[in-house]
Amino acid sequence: MTMAFLCMLAATRIQDIAQTLVDRFHLPCEYAFMLTTALRFVPNFLADSEITLDAQSCRGYSNRGNCVKRLLSYVVVIRPLVMRAVAKSETLALSMELKGFGSNTYKNMPREPLGAADFIVLGLVVVLSTYPFWK
Template identity: 30%
Template sequence: MKWLFRYEQKNSLFHRLDPRVKLLWLFGISVLSVVLGTPYLLVALFASTLPFWLILKPSKNRIKAMILVFGSIGLGFILSQALFYYWAKDPLLTLIPPSFPLLGSLTGGVYFYADGAVYGLYQSFRFMTSLSAAMLVLATTHPSRLISGLVSFFEIKIRGKNYRIGLPYEIAFMLSSAVSFAPTMLEESGVILNAMQARGLELKGGVRTKAKALKYILVPLVVNILRAGRKLAISADTRGFRANRHRTSLNELSLKSNDYLFLAYTIFFTAGGLYLSYSGFGGTVPV
């Protein structure tokens, strides 16, 4: 799981793209995943992110983690919609009949709807599409370049002075740090879990046993995260974080020919999706 949000250092075509262009592509994909509504367009939108993964050639660990996450998301949507599908008429299975004591009278019966399962599968592509694009951007963008892209999204020149438009540096640094902490937390939890098991912590059993063992894992995990955050704050202060109001960068971002081509693709792709949405293919359409 720790491989999901970790930067993977390579020299692929997607790595060399400007982070600002990739952020615009992520924004366009996220908007289309919301405004498009027909099942086949949602599947096609998710499939549009897969060629970029082929360009990246991710590691086996990342592929396994992605399959696990996407499978869990799809299964969660299928089960939730199969049980609570608003447009369903005839249930496929009756899980709890209305005559069942207490639960039956409270819920009016719990049913499994085949139409709801199919609907949940298609709707899961909304979330998986945005998640796939976000993981692709994180996997191919170094944290320092990501911060530079968020801070200096674009520049305008007024009366001979250049003004940078973007997020404040503090917020960009906070977002980048939060993303980098995700794999660190997962790695730390694995180390703590192995250490506790080596000391005789019992994890097999019912819910009470697992809940009791959870407190032995959460306390050292929180302590380690606080220590890491304190070290990060001290390192930032020693390097003059927020010392100057106007920061400069060692490596300034500049768009190249590949960036302009990908930007044009993003604009036409997003515009085409919006046109389809407003032409009758938007909204949440029941199966």
């Protein structure tokens, strides 16, 4: 299932995922936006963690020792990472508020019908996902 999910994320635009969640699964657009925003920020969060780790290692941070010592010393990396994520989320919330998100502006999106290639890929994913069960 994880591989199928990763393949879907690699082959599908985030906007199409949000539109499908709203149209086909009748999920409120706020929840669909929240899910797709979380998917969009995962690579940014990983890049920020790498930048923060590099910056802390330039300042003399060392993650050597046993597991407990490494876990306690990782707080030095987590604090700036969380602060940066909170700042980005506040900026996103402000920009969404200024653009009028949630005022029924996403109800008028055009529907995109599924094509033959979509059904073929969907069938292939189902067959490959259930292969261990019917083998």
